[in-house]
Amino acid sequence: MTDCLFCKIVNDEVKASIVYRDEQVTAFRDIHPVAPTHILIIPNRHIESVNQLQVEDEPLIGHMFLVGRQIAAQENIHQSGYRIIVNTGSHGGQTVFHMHLHLIGGQRMRHPIG
Numbered sequence: 001m002t003d004c005l006f007c008k009i010v011n012d013e014v015k016a017s018i019v020y021r022d023e024q025v026t027a028f029r030d031i032h033p034v035a036p037t038h039i040l041i042i043p044n045r046h047i048e049s050v051n052q053l054q055v056e057d058e059p060l061i062g063h064m065f066l067v068g069r070q071i072a073a074q075e076n077i078h079q080s081g082y083r084i085i086v087n088t089g090s091h092g093g094q095t096v097f098h099m100h101l102h103l104i105g106g107q108r109m110r111h112p113i114g
C-alpha cells in the first residue's frame with residue numbers, strides 16, 4: 001500500500017525506532033508511548049485489520065505473538081508482565097489501518113479496559 005504509514009516504516013521510507021525485524025514482521029517503538037515499553041509489532045505485508053485476516057494468516061499471527069514474547073524478554077518485562085492489544089476498527093480505537101499488536105509494559109496496567 002503506497003500511502004500506508006506502517007508500510008512506509010517496513011520499507012524504510014519513514015523512520016522509526018526499530019527493535020526487531022524478520023522476513024514476516026517488523027517491530028518498532030510507538031511514537032506516543034503510554035508506558036515505559038510500548039512497541040508495535042506489524043506484519044510486513046499490508047493487512048488492514050483483524051477483519052481482513054485469512055485462514056492462511058494463522059501462522060503469521062502466531063509468529064507475531066511469539067515475537068511479542070521475545071521482545072518482552074528483550075525489554076526485560078516478561079517476568080513483571082505486559083499487555084498485548086489489537087485495536088480493530090472505529091469502536092476498537094484503531095487509528096492506523098495496518099494491523100498491529102501493541103506490546104505495552106514496564107508499569108502496572110490499569111484494569112478493566114474499555
Ligand code: AMP
Nearest residue numbers: 016029030031032087093094095096097
Ligand atoms: P491504533 O490506535 O491501535 O491504530 O495504534 C496506532 C499507534 O501508532 C498509536 O499508538 C500511535 O501512537 C502510533 N503511531 C502513529 N504514527 C507512528 C509513527 N510514525 N511511528 C511510531 N508509532 C506511530
Ligand code: ZN
Nearest residue numbers: 004007046098
Ligand atoms: Zn500498510
